[in-house]
Amino acid sequence: MSRPHDEPHRFTRLSTVLRQTYGERVYKIGLRGGFTCPNRDGRLATGGCVFCASEALEAMSFRPGHTIDEQLIRGMEYVKARHGARRFVAYYQDYTATYAPAQRLEAIYGPALRHKDVVALALGTRPDCLDVDALVLLERVAAKKDVWVELGLQLADDALLAAMGRGHDVSCFERGVHALQERGLAVCAHVIIGYPGATKEMERRTADLLRNLGVWGVKLHAFHVLKGTPLAEPYSAGELPVLSCKEHVERVALFLEALPPTMVIHRVTAEAARDLTLGPAWTINKMQAFDAVLDGLVARDSWQGKALGAEAPSSLCGCRSPRAPRGRCAP
Secondary structure (H helix, E strand, O other), X not given: OOOOOOOOOOOOEHHHHHHHHHOOOEEEEEEOOOOOOOOOOOOOOOOOOOOOOHHHHOOOOOOOOOOHHHHHHHHHHHHHHHHOOOEEEEEEOOOOOOOOOHHHHHHHHHHHHHOOOEEEEEEEEOOOOOOHHHHHHHHHHHXXXXXXXXXXXXXXXXXXXXHHOOOOXXXXXXXXXXXXXXXXXXXXXXXXXXXXXXXXXXXXXHHHHHHHXXXXXXXXXXXXXXXXXXXXXXXXXXXXXXXXXXXXXXXHHHHHHOOOOOOEEEEOOOOOOOOOEEEOHHHOOHXXXXXXXXXXXXXXXXXXXXXXXXXXXXXXXXXXXXXXXXXXXXX
């Protein structure tokens, strides 16, 4: 289905919020800080979550031996040359970007804080890796530049979290959100759509939880299977059910309808490198999957917040930048 150029946004996109906040388009630069994870270093486990492959976390700008400064400059030069970019978000994306002593974290975040063209830091982490020292440091960092913390939940169901090997439960995620919000930090929750065994009702309860917690943003991942993970063998044997693209679109629409329009949607699908992905095949092309979601929302006459009584969108309404006061979202 083709979309008219003046078709209003049917969900609150991060790219638009960043443009409104900083006055121009902002590009994300992926960085590797040399972090590990309690699911890999033996504190909780050694194998990682069952869906996680270390190769998928490698930033485009990373080369072995490169410092954070070198990664940042290399990434910015590439995006400047390709897109004419001038403003950037430094995304610390490898494993758990708050899982280190505060002194080491401060050194790792330093290059992004010092660079004049970096307007914000995005930190990927787990809800069980937010000790007091890390929280104090994050609050100091946020006083200098905008910060959002990408907090992994995946699904608000303790049984499935255990099956994923996450090593934490839903209440741990809730405590993590509250701890960050108490210090004025924006939270973006990560959710997997279509995880084997997850129902539409489970995903709706997850949306309800995020709405009630008042998180700033949500990043939706399409479930896909990567080589070298514990899920690879059952998937290859045909024992692991996965969603079709059409089913993913429906699930995303139902999820978005249960979120308030003030909540910022960072992503509605996900991809990994083609040579790393076993399937489903439709997840490999992120833009095609993204377009399928947009077309599906139009076909369903669906939009963010519809199930909550929000009016059909005519433009972005009430979205919050990462620098706005962080209270709870209005339900």
